[in-house]
Amino acid sequence: MTTQKAGDIVSGYKYGWHDPEFKPVNEVKKGLDAGVVAQISEIKNEPQWMREFRQRSLQHFESKPMPNGAFWGGNIENYDLDFNDIYYYVKPMEGQGRTWDEVPEEIKRTFDKLGIPEAERKFLAGVGAQYDSEVVYHKIREDLEKLGVIFVDMDTGLREHEDLVRQYFGTVVPPADNKFAALNSAVWSGGSFVYVPAGVKVDIPLQAYFRINTENMGQFERTLIIAEEGSYVHYVEGCTAPTYSNDSLHSAVVEIIVKKGARVRYTTIQNWSNNVYNLVTKRAMAYQDAVMEWVDGNLGSKLTMKYPSVYLMEPGAHGEILSLAFAGPGQHQDAGGKIVHVAPNTTSTIISKSISRGGGRTSYRGLLKVHEGAKNVKSTVRCDALLLDQDSRSDTYPVMEIDEEQVNIGHEATVSKVGDEQLFYLQSRGIDETEATKMIVNGFVEPIVKELPMEYAIELNRLIELQMEGSVG
Amino acid sequence: MTDGAVMQVEGLEVSVEGKQILNGVDLTVPAGEVHAIMGPNGSGKSTLANTLMGHPHYDVTAGRILLKGHDITHLPPNERAQRGMFLAMQYPTSIPGVTMVNFLRAAMKAVQGKDMPVREFRERLKEALEILKMDESFARRYVNEGFSGGEKKRAEVLQMSLLRPVMAVMDETDSGLDIDALRTVAEGINALRSPETGILLITHYQRILNYVTPDHIHVLYRGKIVRSGGRELATELEEKGYDWITNAIDAEEGVLSGATESEDA
Numbered sequence: 162m163t164t165q166k167a168g169d170i171v172s173g174y175k176y177g178w179h180d181p182e183f184k185p186v187n188e189v190k191k192g193l194d195a196g197v198v199a200q201i202s203e204i205k206n207e208p209q210w211m212r213e214f215r216q217r218s219l220q221h222f223e224s225k226p227m228p229n230g231a232f233w234g235g236n237i238e239n240y241d242l243d244f245n246d247i248y249y250y251v252k253p254m255e256g257q258g259r260t261w262d263e264v265p266e267e268i269k270r271t272f273d274k275l276g277i278p279e280a281e282r283k284f285l286a287g288v289g290a291q292y293d294s295e296v297v298y299h300k301i302r303e304d305l306e307k308l309g310v311i312f313v314d315m316d317t318g319l320r321e322h323e324d325l326v327r328q329y330f331g332t333v334v335p336p337a338d339n340k341f342a343a344l345n346s347a348v349w350s351g352g353s354f355v356y357v358p359a360g361v362k363v364d365i366p367l368q369a370y371f372r373i374n375t376e377n378m379g380q381f382e383r384t385l386i387i388a389e390e391g392s393y394v395h396y397v398e399g400c401t402a403p404t405y406s407n408d409s410l411h412s413a414v415v416e417i418i419v420k421k422g423a424r425v426r427y428t429t430i431q432n433w434s435n436n437v438y439n440l441v442t443k444r445a446m447a448y449q450d451a452v453m454e455w456v457d458g459n460l461g462s463k464l465t466m467k468y469p470s471v472y473l474m475e476p477g478a479h480g481e482i483l484s485l486a487f488a489g490p491g492q493h494q495d496a497g498g499k500i501v502h503v504a505p506n507t508t509s510t511i512i513s514k515s516i517s518r519g520g521g522r523t524s525y526r527g528l529l530k531v532h533e534g535a536k537n538v539k540s541t542v543r544c545d546a547l548l549l550d551q552d553s554r555s556d557t558y559p560v561m562e563i564d565e566e567q568v569n570i571g572h573e574a575t576v577s578k579v580g581d582e583q584l585f586y587l588q589s590r591g592i593d594e595t596e597a598t599k600m601i602v603n604g605f606v607e608p609i610v611k612e613l614p615m616e617y618a619i620e621l622n623r624l625i626e627l628q629m630e631g632s633v634g
Numbered sequence: 635m636t637d638g639a640v641m642q643v644e645g646l647e648v649s650v651e652g653k654q655i656l657n658g659v660d661l662t663v664p665a666g667e668v669h670a671i672m673g674p675n676g677s678g679k680s681t682l683a684n685t686l687m688g689h690p691h692y693d694v695t696a697g698r699i700l701l702k703g704h705d706i707t708h709l710p711p712n713e714r715a716q717r718g719m720f721l722a723m724q725y726p727t728s729i730p731g732v733t734m735v736n737f738l739r740a741a742m743k744a745v746q747g748k749d750m751p752v753r754e755f756r757e758r759l760k761e762a763l764e765i766l767k768m769d770e771s772f773a774r775r776y777v778n779e780g781f782s783g784g785e786k787k788r789a790e791v792l793q794m795s796l797l798r799p800v801m802a803v804m805d806e807t808d809s810g811l812d813i814d815a816l817r818t819v820a821e822g823i824n825a826l827r828s829p830e831t832g833i834l835l836i837t838h839y840q841r842i843l844n845y846v847t848p849d850h851i852h853v854l855y856r857g858k859i860v861r862s863g864g865r866e867l868a869t870e871l872e873e874k875g876y877d878w879i880t881n882a883i884d885a886e887e888g889v890l891s892g893a894t895e896s897e898d899a
Binding site: 580581582583585586587588589590591592593594596597600601603604605606607608 | 776797
């Protein structure tokens with residue numbers, strides 16, 4: 162790769178185009194009140210219980226204080242996030258395209274830039290592509306349908322599988338959980354609904370692409386995954402966002418239920434542009450002998466607050482969180498994970514890797530909780546931070562609440578700088594400083610990258626290289 | 635300049651954090667020769683090695699370094715490597731997450747200026763591993779991560795044999811090796827010997843010189859080369875110890891000016 166100056170990168174942000182010809186239809190007015198929420202329900206023609214759920218959630222949102230860092234999370238009070246200056250619902254087109262031909266041209270152009278058609282051809286697992294608030298294109302491979310696997314956008318899920326949705330929606334992340342979960346519950350749109358019947362193992366990753374494309378529009382997708390007994394699914398979420406001058410808000414909720422002996426892996430690579438607030442609540446409940454794995458990569462954004470959680474509800478359950486964060490200039494990645502051992506004989510691992518450069522800030526925030534009576538719990542937490550220069554910052558906030566004595570807990574944290582000795586070593590073998598720094602960073606993230614599907618591993622390495630340009634000299 | 639010299643060091647003065655360590659080193663390594671630099675701890679041996687490679691912590695305050703007649707005194711380490719300089723380090727650092735094979739490939743590409751075909755690269759790697767009696771699985775491990783002392787030294791020689799430098803500086807490559815490992819490493823060094831190549835062995839002990847025969851031996855003391863001679867100098871040092879030379883120098887100078895306590899800065 163040829164060398165580029167930092168300024169070129171900012172102006173040439175890879176995914177920062179904006180399609181000027183595209184005009185959203187059915188726009189709901191800016192700001193948030195009971196009328197806006199009712200209008201969203203009306204447009205979607207929702208059942209009464211969901212209308213009530215949204216209104217109840219709005220009340221929770223209004224009554225809850227902003228997270229201020231005192232109890233959990235980054236200090237969002239310090240940011241001038243104005244909830245009244247955001248569109249909470251934008252519908253890009255009428256209905257949904259079932260096939261590629263039915264998708265409007267200007268939307269296709271955007272997808273082309275993201276490589277969606279190739280991805281669809283390649284993986285054929287059905288592409289849930291979120292364009293503004295509505296999923297416009299969704300296709301499921303036929304044999305997935307034959308297996309009884311449901312993989313649709315959340316709105317379709319609610320229409321076509323109302324009983325299932327009603328049974329589980331909001332049970333893992335209740336609206337009252339936190340201010341942003343309440344916000345999402347009030348105005349959610351899109352996201353994925355995935356149902357895997359007992360014993361079914363989905364052998365290819367289910368992939369969804371998300372995209373924000375209306376200035377000042379919040380994106381509030383809602384994903385619900387139910388893995389029945391003995392099933393397996395790997396869900397992959399990748400996000401890119403265009404660059405805008407005004408702030409954008411992304412506040413998603415992901416709920417996952419992993420039943421007895423089932424295994425779910427949820428992989429995210431998010432690359433938000435530098436003005437996006439990325440405030441996401443992700444949580445999974447794992448039952449007997451179930452395995453839940455979060456692989457969570459966060460790049461870009463202005464402020465990210467994201468702590469994928471696993472509640473280990475029954476004996477034999479295992480939870481795993483691999484978290485990767487990269488903070489550049491003006492960015493704060495407040496990421497980590499939470500594991501709650503409710504039952505005995507449960508195990509967990511958290512591995513967090515963070516990189517800061519150019520004055521960027523990363524925080525590892527982790528919770529490890531062991532309930533009284535949860536004997537023979539084993540847990541390992543490891544967080545490593547890498548600082549690329551003097552101006553960058555990294556903090557660790559590991560919280561442990563252990564109410565049981567018979568446990569085995571390991572915790573290790575390191576903060577390192579890209580050392581002169583490492584650079585000298587690589588340079589003494591002919592490798593220039595820029596390449597050497599990239600090698601060190603790529604080596605640092607290798608334990609996470611090797612867990613990703615190949616094409617995502619390549620994309621992640623490429624994104625990191627992009628972030629690294631101009632970081633040397 | 636001396637005809638056919640691979641490396642010339644002229645009046646080299648070096649300081650670390652403001653403290654002068656080298657006080658005017660003069661040294662010429664002609665093509666095809668092996669020179670050894672010996673000296674007691676703290677004499678400036680590692681400072682010389684790191685300075686030749688361009689470590690940023692070492693400030694050259696006077697003098698210059700020529701590689702095949704080109705002044706490289708102020709070039710960054712990677713450009714020195716591209717011109718054929720190599721340093722086998724005394725304490726090689728680890729690079730977690732980067733495999734030896736990827737690292738070696740990147741290094742060879744950087745030094746040769748072009749990518750080598752995969753098949754050719756694999757063959758050369760295999761060959762080099764065999765000479766150094768290293769298992770092929772070695773290439774899949776992360777650079778120096780969890781390597782034993784002996785493995786680190788072998789890995790340095792492995793890199794040297796793949797990069798084929800014109801001037802190789804070996805900084806105490808023999809220390810901490812058992813006799814078998816020492817023989818193997820010596821074989822790797824001898825394999826590099828050619829009419830075009832210069833080798834500088836920096837060592838505290840003369841042991842390795844039983845396996846790699848030097849053309850010249852220099853004694854470094856208090857940042858200067860105080861004696862030079864042939865193979866017999868090493869034998870004499872082994873019999874009499876360094877005191878034999880250092881006492882004489884100290885007596886000449888009268889006071890301990892500019893002596894250094896540590897060289898591993």
